[in-house]
Amino acid sequence: MSKLKIGFIPEHFSTPLAFAQKYYGLDADLEPVPTGTGTLTARLKNATDEGPLDVAIGLTEGFIADLGKAKAAGVEPGYGLAGNYVASPLLWSIVVGAGRDDLRSVEDLKGGKVAVSRIGSGSYVMSYVLADSQGWLDASSEKDAFEVAPIGDFAALRKAINDPGKSDFFMWEWFTTRKYWENGEVKNIGSIPTPWPSWVIAARHSARDALPDLMEKINRGVAHFKQHPEEAVEYITSTMHYSKADAEEWMETVRFPDDVRGVEEGMVDNAISILKKAGVLKGDVGTAESMISFKRSS
Incomplete structure (x- = not known):
C-alpha cells in the first residue's frame, strides 16, 4: 500500500513517534490532530472533509467509546484497536x-x-x-x-x-x-x-499488513525515548509549549510499554464496563474481542 498516514495528538506523548521517524525508518506521513481523539475516530472512518487516516494514536476512552457506539448502532467502523501505546493512566x-x-x-x-x-x-x-x-x-x-x-x-x-x-x-x-x-x-x-492505560494505537483494517513493521518501528522509538531522557526533554521543550521542569516531571510519571503490539482484552472489557456505568455506552456495544483487530503473535 502507499505510505501510511498516521494521525496523532501533538502533545508530549508523541515524542517516541517522532524518534521512530527520525532514527528508525518509520516511513509514514505523521499528521498532528490538535482537536483530539474524536477527530481521530472520525478520520479513521473517513467521515470528515479532512481526509482519512490509516492509523491513529489517541486516548483509550475515545476509541473504545466510538467502537462501542458503532456496534450498538449496527455500523461497521472499518477500524479496530491495534496496540497499547502508553501503559500509565492519564x-x-x-x-x-x-x-x-x-x-x-x-x-x-x-x-x-x-x-x-x-x-x-x-x-x-x-x-x-x-x-x-x-x-x-x-x-x-x-x-x-x-x-x-x-x-x-x-x-x-x-x-x-x-x-x-x-x-x-x-x-x-x-x-x-x-x-x-x-x-x-x-x-x-x-x-x-483515567481508570485504564491512557493511550492506544488504532488502525483501519486496510492497513493490517503494514502493522507489524509499524509496531516494530514504534517499539524502537519508545526504546530510544527511555534510553535518552535528556533528548526527550529537549525535544518536548523545543517543539511544544512545555517548560523543562514540566517535561522532566512528566517523564517521571509516564510509562510506555516495551512492546506496543496488541491490546489486552481485560483492559478493554474493564473500560467498556466503566463507560457503560458512566452512561457513555448503552445497549449491545460488543466486547474486547470485537474491538481488537490486531493481536500479538505468540
Missing part, C-alpha cells in the same frame, strides 16, 4: 474560567455546562466518568448531569470557559493545562485519572 485537569469565583470545587460543577473538543472525544468521555465518580448520574433519569458544548481545540476550550454563558468547565491533560492556570488564564479546581 491525569486530567478540571478547569474553569479565571474569574469564576462561584466555581471553587468539583462539587460546584453539577448541572453546569462542560466544554468538550468534540462529541466522542476523550474530554467528552471523561466528563461522564467524572460525573459517575461524583454520583451525579441517575440511571432512572434521561436528564444528563450537565449540558455538553462541543467547542473545538484546546485553545478554543480555554477561551470558552472565560466567555460568560458559553461553558463552565472543561477537562484536559494535566501537564498540558498547568501552564495556563499558572499564568492565570484559567483556574484548576481538581483532577481525575
